Amino acid sequence: LEDNARTPSGVSYMLENREAMLRLCPELFRSLRVAAVDSYPDRLLQTMQSVAPRGGSAAPTCVVLTPGHYNSAYYEHSFLADSMGVELVEAADLFVDDDKVWMRTVAGPTRVDVIYRRIDDDFLDPLVFRPDSALGVPGLIAAYAAGNVAIMNAPGNGIADDKAIYSYMPEIVRFYAGGEAKLPNVETxxxxxxxxxxxxxxxxxxxxxxxxxxxxxxxxxxxxxxxxxxxxxxxxxxxxxxxxxxxxxTLALSTVPTLAPEGLAPRHVDFRPFVLTGSKGIQVVPGGLTRVALREGSLVVNSSQGGGTKDSFVLMNEPGQSQNQSQGALGGGMTESQNGMSQSQGSSLA
Incomplete structure (x- = not known):
């Protein structure tokens, strides 16, 4: 239906849903060969490190930039920073000097190499975008343009979120990849x-x-x-x-059994996959966020509109694959792609 490339949210729900399912229904994971998703924070950190500016530190300093605790997704910002072992920062924690980004610490300024920003473009830098923004870092875009800091996701990539641009995706894929998209577009x-x-x-x-x-x-x-x-x-x-x-x-969205006030009842769902793209290729998480329209008959699955979420199982086909569901495991059945060529690890969505 659309793409989310600016500040895609929901991955923490994917991870927490899996943790809850492991505790509540461990027998499912003993009987089904479910691909693990808990390596996502490690993979995200690896992706951040892979795009660090050349000539920088051998151990790049990575941070998560949040608008603050009033933001509806603050839990996810905090969760990801904690899971990756990096600092969660707000604008006041950063400053720019000589086109380099620095983080204020008790031990003195520390240079920042990579910023995973969870702030919309308009608020990133009051010197370039909205001058009234108190959420951004003055001079950040100048440091980015000078090649002294990497920003994920890159400023301007919100064009991929534009729902009109979405309608051109088959042509874009055909032009850049030389073939047809594997997933057809919804008529737009x-x-x-x-x-x-x-x-x-x-x-x-x-x-x-x-x-x-x-x-x-x-x-x-x-x-x-x-x-x-x-x-x-x-x-x-x-x-x-x-x-x-x-x-x-109006699409006939799939339905799944959902616990409702009247008991188990069908509710409409959609699926949000998560993809990491760094200098070493593309990685697709073998799972994702299944969003549920909790109101009977509703097709609106957004959490801001009263929607909920469910765990999503991707079943592994090959007997030799890792089934480790422990936090931080790097096996986890991640599907990797190099130069656009998928290196699938034999999984199917359940």
């Missing part, structure tokens, strides 16, 4: 195109309309469940600013 109408806009306006009660830069389940219309007033409100918005919207067909 770009409302800035007159013909597409006419179709969407004529079928508002059938489609899902989204802001191209929206997230969290906000600014969207689910036609089949919307009221007449909501549909008319979106009709006016589309006519006024069609370039801000795309539309997609």
């Amino acid at each position: 109408w770009r409302c800035r195109e007159p013909e597409a806009l006419r179709y969407v306006l004529d079928h508002l009660d059938e489609v899902v309309v989204k802001l191209v830069d929206g997230s969290g389940g906000y600014g969207m219309l689910v036609g089949p469940t919307a009221s007449k007033q909501e549909i008319e409100d979106f009709r006016r918005a589309l006519i006024a600013e069609p370039h801000r919207y795309i539309a997609q067909p």
